[in-house]
Amino acid sequence: MQDFVFHNSTKLIFGKDKEQLVGQESVSYSKKLLLHYGGGSIKNSGLYDKVVSSLREQNIEIFELGGVKPNPRVSLVREGVAICKENDIDFILAVGGGSVIDSAKAIAAGAHYDGDVWDFFEGKSTIEACLPIGVVLTIPAAGSESSSGTVITNEDGWYKRSTGHITMRPQFAILNPELTYTLPSYQTACGITDMMAHILERYFTNEKNVEVTDRLCEATLKTIINNAHIVIEEPTNYAARAEIMWSGTIAHNDSLGVGRIGDWASHDIEHELSGIYDIAHGAGLAIIFPAWMKYVYKHDINRFVQFANRVWDIEIDLNNLEKTALAGIKKTEQFFSSIGMPITLKEVNIDSDHFEEMAKKGTENRPLGNFVKLNEEDVLNIYHLAK
Structure with missing residues (x-):
């Protein structure tokens, strides 16, 4: 066995109806956040309304960016980075599965960087810090809710690459198995x-x-x-x-x-x-x-x-x-x-x-x-x- 240091800082909140706690978990990090999600499934299921209601109860200002696709694209990440920089957003809430969380992580890294976020995936630059991230998980699969890595696809050449940093681990992740019933x-x-x-x-x-x-x-x-x-x-x-x-x-x-x-x-x-x-x-x-x-x-x-x-x-x-x-x-x-x-x-x-x-x-x-x-x-x- 090799020597190791194990440190996982993600707070995991597991169980029924726990998504109702997202507001009180988020407010300790920010009063202004980017709500990041995929297509229409969280709206069709009612989860979107629950999350927004919980955030508004804490008087949190919400900026939104939906549209994350499976195999998330760097073009949307760049859009998210721009939103965070232009509005001084200092927290990202990812509601979805691994693709949404990975996209949120890449945005979190890019928001702390003056160059292009793809530099991290090409190894041209090293991540030093990320915006804090919270998660409401809807798809158990990627494990991105408490991992330190992200995988993003660049449409220019269709390169799919990974990068990571310890600050990419979400601050908290809410895991309610009921949210997976409709998958x-x-x-x-x-x-x-x-x-x-x-x-x-x-x-x-x-x-x-x-x-x-x-x-x-x-x-x-x-x-x-x-x-x-x-x-x-x-x-x-x-x-x-x-x-x-x-x-x-x-x-x-x-x-x-x-x-x-x-x-x-x-x-x-x-x-x-x-x-x-x-x-x-x-x-x-x-x-x-x-x-x-x-x-x-x-x-x-x-x-x-x-x-x-x-x-x-x-x-x-x-x-x-x-x-x-x-x-x-x-x-x-x-x-x-x-x-x-x-x-x-x-x-x-x-x-x-x-x-x-x-x-x-x-x-x-x-x-x-x-x-x-x-x-x-x-x-x-x-x-x-x-x-």
Whole structure:
């Protein structure tokens, strides 16, 4: 186990009707804020009215910026930065899922910077401070409600890139599982896949003697697996929704990664996919992660055997460890498919036209991954495995 410092400052407020507390939580940070959200869903559900009412009870001045899309765009981020600077806004409230929160984080960083916010994503500048952020979570998936990172897409070249800083962690996040009842089953499944991928990125490590976090990763994965079909088949099952929502937060608040170095190649490979084709991030991960597994499993077959046994309850064949490892990968694919996720590029009508472009863009600054370092040819091979 490696040395580590773990610090997560986000206040998590979990439970029924907790969105009604957003005003009193926000007022301690500002009397003027930017309310950031996506499309019309929060208005159709009545959540928008609840949030605005709670804020107005505290006499908070509200500026609004809606329109966040999945795979959030830097053009809207720039618009948000301008609003914050022009109106001396010193707090951002994100109401939505990971895309809204990531967009809010990028705005928060850009508002403290004289240059273009995309500089942070290209590595031309380093984030030093962000405006404080609050969250009302509506989609359990990305874990952005308490993470220190953000992912944004630049329409100029369709680059999807990440950046982060400790000040990007939201000051508070309100998590009410009831707010997820109306999510379409496909969106629910995408979120489940995303949170599982966050755990798997940390699980597949070269670090030895990390049993505590191994077991925590395995337990969280099994909890997600056990409740996935319930939330899809029974959308208003509060108990199952609560398990999924809390798992999504745990998956990406960094507690499962302490003392170990995660991989993150699958996320980077998928970013090129959704950057160009604009598919749902979770769907892209369901396609790419099993392909990555098939490509690298021989690097540490014992870890893949452990994964198969502890997560999928596959009996270990001591005479054929490879058989056990491959069975675990197969079970992963089957699970993604069972909740309605695609597991091949063909299923989402993506051919090989941009494989070389994506492999080149993804590796132009560095090899991908830590479990196994992947160059351009490796990434290209993984895209072909995912066909």
